[in-house]
Amino acid sequence: MRIILATTATPFVAGGSTQIVEWLHRQLEIHGHDVELFQLPVSEAYGEILDQLLAMRLLDLTQHGDRLIAVRSPSHLLRHPNKVAWFIHHYRSAYDLWGTRYQTLPDTPEGLAYRSAIVQSDNVGLQECVRLFCNSGVVRDRLMKFNNAPAEVLYPPLLDPGQFRCGVYGDYLLYIGRLTHHKRQWLAIEALRYTRTPVKLIIAGCPDPGAEPYVFDLQHLVAKYGLEHRVSILSRWISEHEKVELFANCAAAVYLPFDEDSYGYPSLEAHAARKPVLTTIDAGGTNELIVNGYNGLVTPADPELLANAMDSLYKDKDLARRMGEAGEQRIHDLGINWDAVITRLLA
């Protein structure tokens, strides 16, 4: 099939949304399709949003390809007679973040007008889709609540889960992810000071652009609690090989973001290495994947409760192993694989 894959990206900002498109692109080609990728630049500044919405409307793909798959918003505004969206998140300031401290649109009549224009144009673009998919239950619920648009959840798989392996259930917990405040690596450090076992913590990932002060805060926290010999912070890009090795020998993975839209690739990577995931009840999409006591532990976002869970994972290696293996089974049961995703996107 000739497929146009379209998405948007802020130039030079890589993240889950660029990853999902890159992997989908490769998997579509592996599945024998001819793929044309358009990755259109966007600015997150609200003053430029309307211009960009119009640009999407004007770019014309209607004469080409058997199907358009639109991923990141607002690429679903591109026109195509056979369009599906794999919707991964809204322009959240106009939706669930409206009225919170994360709202970037101004709380003025102008801001309200922007918000309304964004919602209305999303409604148009979403209604045009012959099928609408999303990446998590969280996003599905938002699409229903704000846009009255029913969507089917298609969980995004890893590009190549087979590269991960399970070594030993070692003496450290692993927190992999971008270093940024809402991922709450700081909470993992806070928790570690309450542990009763000598469990260690490795925090690894790239700092977000401008997040250098946050990394400094993390290091400061470690020093403050005298945890230097139990916490390592690898503040840099981690190669795939290094990541595989880190997962292979950890006791469990830790993933404590605040209210994420989706489960996050680190959870999948942990399960691919047959490791359980420790997360919190307010982590958002991660809770769709991790069932407390089955394939991981889920606690309130409280350092002492997290510390208890960390100790259990360190002390009870059988528990860690059992839950890690259940994790692998859970991925299978949820149908998180490329064959399933591609079959649905092209149905």
Next chain:
Amino acid sequence: MKIGILISTVPFVRGGAEILIRALHAKLREYGHQALLVRIPFRWEPPQKILEHMLACRLLRMPGVARVVALNFPAFYVPHEDKIVWMLHQFRPAYDLWKTPYQGLSDSPEGQEVRDFIVRADNSYLAEASRIFANSEVTSARLKHFNGFDSDVLHPPLPYDHQFSCIEYGDFIFAPGNINEAERQLLLVQSMTHCRSGVKLLLAGKSESEANSDAIKVAISKGRLEDRVTFLDRFISEEEKVDWFGRALACAYIPYDEDSYGYVTLESLLSKKALITCNDSGGIRELVKDKVTGRVVDASPRALAEAMDGLYYDRAEARQMGEAGYGLVKTLDINWDHVVRVLTA
């Protein structure tokens, strides 16, 4: 430096420009820059669509990018405070192809209006560029003639690092490329009926229209040329290509009014093979001078046949011209070191 490469492209059309931008992207990264390739969809029929895509480009932004390098219309409309235009070609139906059989813009009543609009907008947005380069003298001259802008020629190097070399001077003329009407492979086949020597012709490449490839096949059988013309209507591998360049007597590349010299020309000269082209072939003539680095003749079967026979009968001359062409490419500094240095200066 964080550099954004901008190009407008019709979906699923993968020509020389596509290959060039991927090479440019890879080379900028190889030289330690952060490079982002932004391909913007384009559609040009009906003419109204051209205006819509011009506007869309004007509405896009490239935040967080230190410099953009825009390669064609209307990608160079994207606003940016540090914009270099490396023009591969303008929107030719509005310029040099206007009112020729090679475009459809002037056939519609709104065409004149759209054309005027394109020229005015091009003039406005070219003025935003901090520097303008053109990929050839032809493109540069057109920018001057139609829009009044000066530009420096920056020759695109080959987009890959294959080692071309001369193996021998065989008995065939090699003509690789996309098989289409504008590249006039049919004319080459027709020329073969006028050849008196034992020269052979090897056409190789994927045809873009069945009608054209059928016409070529009919011409071969009607001219009873089966023994002397080989038509490989398929994608050819890079290894095959390098080998045929190495073994050919000479090469032929006779597109109608091409903007740039074309990779075939560069590959031919790097393989030390003389190139046959036509005096209406455009940019190829920047590298091919008649009887110096190849033959430049009328776009007629008789003239082409004479050139092919001539090279067949005088191999020493064929070799001499091929070697002169090789020397010329080295002298002109057509390489990525130079391109990266100039675009990131």
